[in-house]
Amino acid sequence: MANLELVGDRVGERAGERVGEKVWVDIFVAAGCYSCIYSKEVAAGIRQDFPQVRVRLIDIAVSPDRIPEEVFATPTYLLNDRLWSLGNPSPQDVRDRLSAALADAESGVQPLSLTQSERRHHEC
Numbered sequence: 001m002a003n004l005e006l007v008g009d010r011v012g013e014r015a016g017e018r019v020g021e022k023v024w025v026d027i028f029v030a031a032g033c034y035s036c037i038y039s040k041e042v043a044a045g046i047r048q049d050f051p052q053v054r055v056r057l058i059d060i061a062v063s064p065d066r067i068p069e070e071v072f073a074t075p076t077y078l079l080n081d082r083l084w085s086l087g088n089p090s091p092q093d094v095r096d097r098l099s100a101a102l103a104d105a106e107s108g109v110q111p112l113s114l115t116q117s118e119r120r121h122h123e124c
Helices: 034-049 091-107 114-123
Strands: 004-007 024-029 054-059 076-079 082-086
Touching: 024 034, 034 054, 034 091, 076 091
Parallel strands: 004 054, 024 054
Antiparallel strands: 024 076, 076 082
8 A cells, every 4th residue: 555645736645534544744845845845755765664654745735634733834744643843854853753653653652742742841
């Protein structure tokens, strides 16, 4: 099964429900965004190195789905519907973050989003 979807691209397919998926990445991009060109390479790298992770490239201008409020710039990466990165993550961050997410998924742990983690750190 292909795990790279282009949402909002007429050639791509629309996102279905994520029943049974443990880890997924949504990458929000826009036409004319220079950094978004590299986002497609990041998506292809995830597909190759982490075949069990579902990856969607979502063009915010033409997506039929609602754009989450965390997405206010492109590229934006959401990992399991939680903010992961504003801008493209480094290759090391991709490996570390997805390896940890897959390990957490196998053990049943749900990681906090970056903003939730930061809030808790500042509240302590």
